[in-house]
Amino acid sequence: MIKKPFIVGNWKMNLTLREGVEFAKSLRNSLNDRNEVICGICPSFVFLNDICKVLKGSGICVAAQNIHSEKNGAYTGEISAIMVKEVGCTHVLIGHSERRHIFNEADAFINAKIKVALSVNLKPIFCVGETLHEREDEKTRYVIENQLTGGLRGISADHIRDIVIAYEPVWAIGTGKTALPQDANEVHSFIRSFITVEYGIDTANSLYIQYGGSVKPENAGDLMAQPEIDGLLVGGASIQLESFLEIVEVASTH
């Protein structure tokens, strides 16, 4: 099955509203009718409404960087799945390593967020990945399997098709260290085997698995050349329009 590369930029807690809107306008103009690549950006919550308006009808996806696990209620300061859906988001990052490690988000909480996202037709970009310590202890597969098992508990085959999995080794995020393309490919292959066992080969083959961790224009080509890598989740290099566009350009040749 041929899949268009899916390239998503995670802005994290960066850019101003003006910069974000300008970026979105320029991205829209630059991509115009190009459709070899599916593109998305993850602005801060407070920019989502404006940026969704700028990108409406463009085919460029907008993802929230997080949601709460409950549909609504007394959760001061939190944002629900339906709220981000209502302003026009198509996707949401769930289980990003910064949420897991800085905010102590556990697999059960992540699982509840995935379920609430799916319940309002918001597509989760579900992040998994091992720490450096875990990799050095040769526990990568064990960690990924546990994160997949916990995060996807109770999710049906129909719904799995709406999930994107992002393999993001924690030691490669924001550090400038990228996984060797072959090493990343091996973990992607492991993830796809897990999905095959749980949900069948067709579902596994249609699943998008992105790589994330210090992706730059210089390494995007080698990563995208790997057969199991369907797209990229880009942090630091997605904040500058030029480098993000270069990555999109490189991906369009794969």
Ligand code: PEP
């Ligand atoms: C990310 O935040 O998901 C990420 C991969 O960041 P960076 O590209 O900066 O490593």
